[in-house]
Structures are given as structure tokens and as C-alpha cells.
Amino acid sequence: MSWTSLLLAFCGLALLALSMEKHREQVFGDRPTMAPPLALTCAGWLLLGLAAMPPISHHGASIGLAVWTGELSIAAITVVLLHTYAPRWIPIVLATAAAAVAALALMPF
Amino acid sequence: MNGLGLRQANSWLHTWSGLLLGWLLYAIFVTGALSFFRDEISFWMQPDQHASVAHAEAPQRAMDAMQAMAPDASLWTITLPGPRNPTTQVRWFEQGERRSKFGGQSAVLDGTTAQALPVRESRGGDFLYRFHFELYGMPRLVARWIVGIATMMMLAAIISGVIMHKKIFVDFFTFRPRKGQRSWMDAHNALAVLALPFHLMITYSGLLLLMFMLMPWGVDSAYQGDRQAFFSERGNRKAAGEHMPGIERTPAAPTAIAPLVRQAQARWPGGIEQITVTDPGTSQAVIELRERGAGSLLDRGRSERLLLDGATGAPLESPAAVKPDAFSAIYNVFSSLHLLRFADTWLRWLFFIGGILGSAMIATGMILWVVKRLPQRRKQGSHLGHRLVESLNVASIAGLPVAIGAYFWANRLLPVSMQARADSEILVFFLAWTACLLHACLRPHASAWREQLGALALLLALLPAYDLLQGAGAMAAALTHGSWVAAAMDLTLLAFSAMAVAGACFMKPGKATRAATQPSASAKRIEGVAP
Numbered sequence: 001m002s003w004t005s006l007l008l009a010f011c012g013l014a015l016l017a018l019s020m021e022k023h024r025e026q027v028f029g030d031r032p033t034m035a036p037p038l039a040l041t042c043a044g045w046l047l048l049g050l051a052a053m054p055p056i057s058h059h060g061a062s063i064g065l066a067v068w069t070g071e072l073s074i075a076a077i078t079v080v081l082l083h084t085y086a087p088r089w090i091p092i093v094l095a096t097a098a099a100a101v102a103a104l105a106l107m108p109f
Numbered sequence: 110m111n112g113l114g115l116r117q118a119n120s121w122l123h124t125w126s127g128l129l130l131g132w133l134l135y136a137i138f139v140t141g142a143l144s145f146f147r148d149e150i151s152f153w154m155q156p157d158q159h160a161s162v163a164h165a166e167a168p169q170r171a172m173d174a175m176q177a178m179a180p181d182a183s184l185w186t187i188t189l190p191g192p193r194n195p196t197t198q199v200r201w202f203e204q205g206e207r208r209s210k211f212g213g214q215s216a217v218l219d220g221t222t223a224q225a226l227p228v229r230e231s232r233g234g235d236f237l238y239r240f241h242f243e244l245y246g247m248p249r250l251v252a253r254w255i256v257g258i259a260t261m262m263m264l265a266a267i268i269s270g271v272i273m274h275k276k277i278f279v280d281f282f283t284f285r286p287r288k289g290q291r292s293w294m295d296a297h298n299a300l301a302v303l304a305l306p307f308h309l310m311i312t313y314s315g316l317l318l319l320m321f322m323l324m325p326w327g328v329d330s331a332y333q334g335d336r337q338a339f340f341s342e343r344g345n346r347k348a349a350g351e352h353m354p355g356i357e358r359t360p361a362a363p364t365a366i367a368p369l370v371r372q373a374q375a376r377w378p379g380g381i382e383q384i385t386v387t388d389p390g391t392s393q394a395v396i397e398l399r400e401r402g403a404g405s406l407l408d409r410g411r412s413e414r415l416l417l418d419g420a421t422g423a424p425l426e427s428p429a430a431v432k433p434d435a436f437s438a439i440y441n442v443f444s445s446l447h448l449l450r451f452a453d454t455w456l457r458w459l460f461f462i463g464g465i466l467g468s469a470m471i472a473t474g475m476i477l478w479v480v481k482r483l484p485q486r487r488k489q490g491s492h493l494g495h496r497l498v499e500s501l502n503v504a505s506i507a508g509l510p511v512a513i514g515a516y517f518w519a520n521r522l523l524p525v526s527m528q529a530r531a532d533s534e535i536l537v538f539f540l541a542w543t544a545c546l547l548h549a550c551l552r553p554h555a556s557a558w559r560e561q562l563g564a565l566a567l568l569l570a571l572l573p574a575y576d577l578l579q580g581a582g583a584m585a586a587a588l589t590h591g592s593w594v595a596a597a598m599d600l601t602l603l604a605f606s607a608m609a610v611a612g613a614c615f616m617k618p619g620k621a622t623r624a625a626t627q628p629s630a631s632a633k634r635i636e637g638v639a640p
Binding site: 002016022062069070079081084085 | 279281282283284285286299304305306307311442446451452455456459461463466493
């Protein structure tokens with residue numbers, strides 16, 4: 001439950017970074033990408049919103065929002081460190097995180 | 110033009126308030142972050158209790174143990190094993206004794222066997238927690254004023270920092286390493302911006318908590334100076350089972366606690382935190398069960414209580430839950446966010462990491478002050494003020510963690526039977542900190558960093574090793590029963606040791622001179638980019 005939310009926050013922020021010109025260059029170099037920046041921005045914000053859902057449904061709005069902002073900070077620091085030290089790995093990490101979210105969502109509790 | 114003036118004024122305020130109060134704020138942030146794990150640290154500083162594991166029968170066994178230890182007491186409080194401490198903590202008061210929070214007699218029982226465990230005299234995490242807002246060795250009120258003013262300056266520094274930050278969204282995910290001053294700036298910005306909600310919330314709520322102490326006039330005039338009445342009215346708390354004198358004590362067999370506990374656990378998902386028994390062993394006995402944690406910040410994590418007849422187990426009328434008014438709700442949200450009494454392990458870790466990010470933000474800010482002025486110092490020769498800031502930076506940023514490591518070592522190495530043992534642990538903390546200050550003043554800047562970070566790494570890494578040699582109680586409890594409180598602390602110490610190693614490698618010789626020549630080059634780059 002907690003990990004789903006953290007992974008969603010990471011995916012959202014990574015997409016938001018990819019929607020920015022200079023970070024897309026860091027990750028993909030000159031290779032053209034298919035996703036238009038606007039779509040990445042929308043998807044990023046959508047995932048950030050989704051990330052707030054699990055903690056809010058589990059803890060209620062007051063504690064849930066506190067959990068959500070804390071997770072956003074940690075996800076953002078991870079995105080920054082990846083862009084600095086392993087930018088080419090971001091697509092793989094992003095795909096793994098997305099797969100993990102799906103796996104956690106389908107896992108029977 | 111006006112905007113530029115505003116930005117420059119903010120920059121001036123940010124730089125100088127940050128420098129003057131940075132060292133104090135760093136200490137407040139570090140000890141505050143550790144205070145989120147205050148109970149866990151206190152437990153870790155009782156190594157003889159590490160093998161304790163919570164057991165489902167703990168309530169009944171604790172009641173039996175109390176019956177044997179204190180049959181004639183007027184009150185028992187039994188704090189059951191929980192996720193933050195796997196022992197049972199008991200306290201009891203003799204007939205006619207005043208019932209205060211820390212009065213009476215107390216003992217710590219094994220979570221499974223309910224045998225009394227040895228308790229070593231130590232302030233544990235409470236020392237760090239008190240230091241966080243009352244410092245040490247000075248009048249409480251003065252210290253709280255100092256911390257309160259520092260907190261206000263922190264709030265001002267955060268706001269002025271946001272205003273002076275030129276490209277907050279463009280640079281949101283940017284960190285450019287190995288570029289001297291530019292890198293420190295990026296690190297400072299990233300640590301500040303990415304955890305900004307946490308920094309704002311924790312500073313504002315800290316200020317709100319201190320507000321009742323710093324500006325009590327409103328409350329004083331409304332309650333004619335009886336501040337206790339204000340807080341008890343707001344908290345709507347009354348001491349459990351007020352004592353009624355003059356009633357004859359008729360002995361009566363106590364009811365079995367286990368069925369009552371099962372009944373309460375079915376009702377409360379978090380389980381029971383505490384059992385209070387008034388007039389145990391008599392026909393007037395009253396058992397109070399208190400819920401562990403609660404679901405919302407609005408009522409400050411206030412938990413539900415159940416009152417039961419101690420002889421028959423029949424339910425008595427329980428105190429009704431009160432819905433807080435709007436002002437109380439807002440105060441409750443912020444104060445409980447700061448105190449984090451309600452939190453589960455996940456949120457506790459998130460806030461701990463937030464606190465560490467805040468400490469790192471302050472540290473990078475103070476290092477930036479030094480790095481920014483290095484080219485000028487290189488041209489104009491050394492300067493006493495600059496040297497002082499350098500030394501104080503090392504002594505606080507690296508020295509405080511070293512002192513905390515020394516405090517942990519004192520807990521392990523000082524003889525258990527020593528007189529005034531808890532005070533001696535604290536003395537070791539301050540001696541180590543003073544030694545770090547002297548060392549930072551006497552050694553060249555880069556060497557001071559490297560040596561203190563190296564010492565920190567050794568201190569922290571050897572603590573878990575020492576515990577393993579002394580008997581692997583913590584590891585056994587973790588691996589065989591999944592009771593991770595003490596073992597998690599050991600792993601955290603190792604993680605911080607690794608970070609100290611990384612810091613020491615970063616400060617390796619030659620790096621300082623290279624970094625010093627770079628700022629001018631990177632400064633040109635910045636001028637080139639920003640028109």
C-alpha cells in the first residue's frame with residue numbers, strides 16, 4: 001500500500017522531468033521521442049494525484065496528505081539523483097516501477 | 110528595478126540570518142529528526158532488554174506480575190508491548206501517594222515472560238528530544254525563547270529563500286556535480302525545494318507549539334493564570350480514576366484480563382496501549398483500557414477508552430469522545446504533525462528522512478557561505494571571521510553527529526552501577542563535541558572535515574559490532590520473532606556510517622584545492638547563462 005503510493009509518486013515526477021527539454025536530452029540524448037511534452041505533463045500530474053489516493057483511503061485525509069507530501073519529497077530526490085548519476089537508466093527504472101505498481105495492485109491481500 | 114531590490118534584500122536577509130542561526134538550527138533539526146525515533150532510541154539504549162519480544166499473553170502475565178509485585182498499590186499503569194518498544198512498562202503508586210506522570214515506582218518487564226528486566230540509568234532518546242527545544246544546562250524559559258527566535262528566523266529564511274530563488278521550476282530536478290560552488294548551490298536548492306512542504310510544515314508547527322510558551326498572555330488573561338486549566342479543558346483529559354478517600358478497601362479477586370483484552374482488540378484495530386487499574390485487588394477496582402493510536406489529526410490522535418469493573422469485568426460508563434472545535438482542530442493538526450504521536454512506522458520514516466533533508470539543507474547552506482567567499486579569501490589572504498565560520502561549520506555539521514555517536518558509546522561502556530550514570534553519558538556528549546570544536550580550530554579545513562567524518566563512520570559502524578560481541582539479543586529478536594526495533598537502529602547506524610564514509614571520501618586531499626580554483630570558472634559560466 002505505502003510502496004504503491006511512493007512508486008506512483010516516482011513515476012509521476014519522472015514523467016514531469018521528461019516533459020522538460022533539458023532533462024529529456026539528459027535521458028534520450030538526440031534520439032527523438034514519441035511522447036509530446038504536454039502528454040507527459042498531463043500523465044505526470046495524473047500519477048501524482050493517483051499517488052495521493054492510497055494513503056488518503058488508508059489514513060484519512062489529514063494523515064494521508066502528510067504521508068503523500070513526504071513521499072513526494074523522497075521520490076523527487078530519487079529523480080534528481082538518477083538524472084545526475086544514471087540518466088540513461090531512467091526509462092528502465094521507470095518501466096520497472098510501473099510494473100511494480102501493477103503487480104502490487106493485482107496482488108491479493 | 111523594484112523586484113531586483115526586493116530580491117537583493119531577501120538575499121541579504123537569507124544569507125546573514127542563515128549564517129548567524131545556522132549552527133543552532135542545524136542542531137535543532139538533527140536532534141529533532143532523531144526525536145521522531147525517541148522511544149526506539151531509548152529502547153536501544155537499554156541493551157539488556159533487546160531480547161524481549163511481544164507476546165499475545167502479555168496483558169494477563171503483566172497483571173499477574175503486578176499482583177505479585179505490588180498487591181497493595183492504589184494504582185497500576187501497565188503499558189503493553191507495542192511496535193516501538195517490545196517490553197511491558199509498569200508503574201505503581203502506594204496508598205496515599207501523589208499520582209504524577211513520573212512518580213511512584215516503575216519496572217520494565219519482558220514482553221513474553223513478564224520477568225523484571227535490568228534497567229540501566231540513561232536519559233536515552235529523551236536527552237535528544239529535550240535538547241531539540243530546550244537545549245541543555247540553561248533555564249528552560251530562556252532556552253525556549255532562543256529556540257523560538259531561531260524558529261522564526263528559519264521561517265523567514267525559508268520564505269526569503271523561495272523569493273530569491275531565480276529558477277525554481279526550471280531547476281526543479283537539477284543537480285550538477287563536481288562544479289564547486291554551483292554544485293553546493295544546486296544541492297542547497299534541491300534539498301530546500303523538493304522537501305519544501307515538510308520544511309514549512311515542521312517550522313510553522315514548531316513555532317505554533319512554542320507560541321503557547323512564548324506568548325501566553327491571551328491564555329493567561331482568559332484563564333486567570335491557571336494555564337493548566339486551559340490545557341486540561343482543551344485536552345479534555347482527566348486523570349484516570351480520581352482517588353476518593355475514606356472508602357473502605359474490601360479485598361476481592363480480580364477478574365481475568367484476557368477476555369476483556371480480546372473484546373477491546375476486536376473493537377480497536379490498533380490494539381490496546383495501556384491498562385490502568387485503580388484500587389487493584391479490591392471490590393472497587395476499576396480497569397481502564399486505552400486504545401493505541403487513532404485515526405485522525407483533527408483530534409490530536411486522541412484515543413478511545415473503556416472503563417470496566419475490576420472485580421466482575423462488567424463495562425462501566427466510558428468517557429464520551431468530544432468533537433474538537435475549529436481552532437482546536439487546526440492547532441491539533443499542526444501540533445500532532447510535529448509531535449507525530451499517532452504515526453505508524455512508514456510516516457515516522459518519511460518524517461525522519463524529511464528532518465535529515467532539512468539538516469542537510471542547512472548544512473549545505475552554511476558550506477555555501479564559505480565556498481562562495483573562498484576566491485576572495487585566496488586573493489586577499491586569510492581572515493579570522495572566515496576561519497571561524499569554517500571551524501564552526503566542521504564542529505557543528507560533523508561534530509554534532511560525532512558527539513551523538515560518543516553519547517551512544519558512553520551508554521554502552523560506562524559501568525552500569527556508576528553513580529549519576531545518566532549525567533555522565535550527557536557529559537561525554539558535550540566533551541566529544543568540545544573536542545570536535547578544538548580539533549576543527551587546530552587542523553586545516555579539509556583535514557578537519559575528513560578526520561571528523563572518518564571518526565563518525567568508525568564510531569557508528571563499531572556500535573552494532575560491539576553489541577553483537579556482547580550477545581546478539583537484538584539480532585535474535587529480529588530474526589526469530591520479527592521484532593526489529595533494536596536491530597533496525599543498528600542497521601540505521603550502519604547506513605549513516607556509510608554516508609559518513611562517502612562524505613570523508615568526498616573531502617579527500619587535493620579536492621579542496623581543485624574545488625577552490627573552480628568557483629571562478631563556474632561563476633563565469635553562470636554569468637554566461639544568466640543575462
